[in-house]
Amino acid sequence: MTPRIDGFEYRRVPVADGVALNVAVGGAGRPIVLLHGFPQTHLMWRHVAADLAADHTVIVPDLRGYGDSDKPADTDGRTYAKRTMGADVVALARALGHERFALAGHDRGALVAIRTGLDHPAAVTHLASLDVLPTLDTWEVMHGTTAAVGFHLYLMAQPPGLPERLIGNSADEFFGHFLDIWSRNPEAIPADVRAAYLAASRGAVTSIVADYRASAFVDVADDTADREAGNRLRMPVTVLQQDWGAALGFDAKARWGAWASDLDHRTVSCGHFMAEEAPADVVKALRDLLAR
Template sequence: MTSIPGFTRQTLHLPGIDLSVQQAGQGPPLILLHGYPQNGMCWSRVAPRLVQHFHVIIPDLRGYGHSAAPPDDAAHTVYSKRRMAQDIIELMDALNLPKANILGHDRGARVAYRLALDHPGRVTRLGIIEIVPTGDFWDAWMADLAMTAYHWTFLAQPAPLPERMIGADPVAYLDHTLASWTLDHTLATLPPEALDSYRAQIRDPARIHAMCADYRAGATTDRRLDGESRAAGARIAAPVCYLWAEHGFPARTGDPLGIWRRWVDDVQGAPCRSGHFVQEENPRAVLDLFLPFFRAGT
């Protein structure tokens, strides 16, 4: 199994799932959560700096990387962000961590903010990269955004349609997706070892199904839960720091930081020059913003 240099990887058998987890460093715990169509290797350009200050914990989310990939259910709860957030709570319990800092990108950021809403006492500080909340993103859909973020509806179609279409040439689909979301529309900015790991996982039909199930949950269960939280006036209690790409998905919503202010009392943020994969395309921006933020909580 490929790991970030300096990190050790192990499979933890948690009550609800087996997660593959990389760890390194000493100090306050910092959990890094990856997005689609990636895995924990996406942090390889920032994790070596973060371990100088933190105990860095990088799980592969359920269905991704080397973690277990259970089949979806009819209600699309298996890959709901509430269930995936519970996986991270179980991981924290296994590591005897009452609280942790959490930094998430893309789908991992959706897991992170749901965890902060459902388990407010477990999050010290929360970092969000390149998303707005799921319900708000759906609400922002217009023609231009729908064309760019077409995968939100494509992957959410009933099984097995998207699985079969992706499975016909999975690596070509992956490479197209990754390249189209980078600033320069090539794969050149992605670390070769990480790219190899993304290509390996997309060849596995069970993981293709899991990724589709992730988005089916986003269109149904996750959207409903966000609506319920918003109607109840739920707020994220932890301080939040938010980074978005000038050329990414949230920028097309008009005022991404303003959207987060509806959910968080203490939020700061900034844009940066990057495509969607900020921690790989512009790792300096990630470190410059989040290192001071998380260190301020120690």
């Protein structure tokens, strides 16, 4: 049986025409939505969600194209744009009775969270991003041999066909590679959770590639338009990241400062999967954010 977050209720919530999200909901109080990253599902938040549910309504979906959520075909190049996926998040919260909510995202989910905050500032009260730069900045800082760490970004940016076939023919090895190299503590992702991540990713190759392809094109265009218009995140923002900014030769805090005025930027000592490797640090950061 696929693992679940203990004590949470599971449901499917329609958020767009022909698209419903698998979502776990628990707790009571001010709402916070938690968005997972790659190559994971909502399960990555299991420790953090259980803690926050003591005094918050915690909403933990699988993003469209991931996990047990619907995976529509990408017919126009925008089906997996972060703007589209952000609209899903707002529709999900409203369907559950919340016009305003805090929002935290890790990796791909953080990109969705950032776009949601930019597009829907009246809905997002607080925003947290775990271990990622905004999309436009990600592409700007990668260059030379250091860009090898992002080889998957370039692979999945290619036209439809080749990346889907390459990844689909070795799905467990491909997705497992990132679970291995991005974690400092393999025990943080137990065998049953790892198996759930691999099974979910194996069944979502086309939509995962479409998500990444959107980030190379339409998401960059949307970020560029916001930068040129001076559109910034208006809510309190907390950023948690590893020390990869210094390692890769750029100032991550300064990059974030261009997008958020009310910014708390923290470096954490763990691997990429910080909600699983250092859940107490993540919970503290989120509680500090929610108190601002």
